[in-house]
Amino acid sequence: MRRQLIAGNWKMNLNRASAVALALQIVEKADGCPRADLAVCPPAVYLEAVGKVVAGSRVGLGAQNMFYQLSGAFTGEISGEMLRDLGCQYVILGHSERRNILGESSEFVNRKVHAALNLGLTPMVCVGELLAEREAGDTAQVIRRQFDGTFSGLNAEEMLRVIIAYEPVWAIGTGKVATPEQAQEVHLQLRQLIAERYQESVAQQVKILYGGSVTAENAGGLLSQPDIDGALVGGASLKAEQFLGIAAQARDTQN
Numbered sequence: 514m515r516r517q518l519i520a521g522n523w524k525m526n527l528n529r530a531s532a533v534a535l536a537l538q539i540v541e542k543a544d545g546c547p548r549a550d551l552a553v554c555p556p557a558v559y560l561e562a563v564g565k566v567v568a569g570s571r572v573g574l575g576a577q578n579m580f581y582q583l584s585g586a587f588t589g590e591i592s593g594e595m596l597r598d599l600g601c602q603y604v605i606l607g608h609s610e611r612r613n614i615l616g617e618s619s620e621f622v623n624r625k626v627h628a629a630l631n632l633g634l635t636p637m638v639c640v641g642e643l644l645a646e647r648e649a650g651d652t653a654q655v656i657r658r659q660f661d662g663t664f665s666g667l668n669a670e671e672m673l674r675v676i677i678a679y680e681p682v683w684a685i686g687t688g689k690v691a692t693p694e695q696a697q698e699v700h701l702q703l704r705q706l707i708a709e710r711y712q713e714s715v716a717q718q719v720k721i722l723y724g725g726s727v728t729a730e731n732a733g734g735l736l737s738q739p740d741i742d743g744a745l746v747g748g749a750s751l752k753a754e755q756f757l758g759i760a761a762q763a764r765d766t767q768n
């Protein structure tokens with residue numbers, strides 16, 4: 514049985530006041546979603562302010578990115594240690610916007626995954642195919658390649674501390690959500706890849722979230738699939754009632 518996680522990726526949105534206000538609304542109503550773990554991932558500059566709001570509540574705090582070095586001459590970068598210092602439990606890594614706009618490779622993301630795990634942070638690691646890759650029938654191959662590169666060198670104990678987010682790039686921010694069946698097919702493939710590389714008991718414990726145009730209206734079908742253990746939510750996480758409306762439909766995953 515896996516407890517579902519609903520995490521909000523606020524991306525490069527909001528300002529300090531609206532980020533604090535959104536966090537407050539979520540914290541105040543979090544008890545209405547007892548079956549979901551909740552997390553918010555504000556822009557790095559608002560982590561401290563949002564962290565104060567969510568401290569001691571059921572809402573976890575996550576960052577949207579980090580660098581793999583602990584400290585040093587890396588202008589503009591933020592280390593995992595700094596994130597921990599701010600009270601983060603989670604960090605999103607390998608988001609498609611970072612892979613595709615900022616040129617992050619799976620090998621680069623892999624270094625961050627190791628660094629996050631070494632610091633006791635829980636990485637939410639994104640994988641997903643482009644529209645052209647899906648249309649060419651290459652989805653399974655792309656997912657396997659990203660999986661192998663991004664999770665290279667992790668032992669079973671480390672894999673158990675990873676959260677995977679399957680985010681088909683064509684579904685992110687487009688309003689074109691994957692059907693529950695399309696998402697389930699890739700989630701099952703990811704679970705089989707974990708079982709192949711580690712063992713079935715590891716595969717059964719790793720949380721695999723779906724992300725890509727999830728809303729309160731379409732969440733029910735996705736969250737009831739046997740291998741979907743929650744959602745990474747972008748646009749809809751900027752509205753408390755949408756985010757909580759998604760979380761209210763969470764249920765333990767059992768397969």
Ligand code: PEP
Pocket residue numbers: 522680684685686687688724725726727745746747748749
């Ligand atoms: C995301 O970018 O992680 C995401 C899932 O975005 P959206 O929900 O807006 O598609």
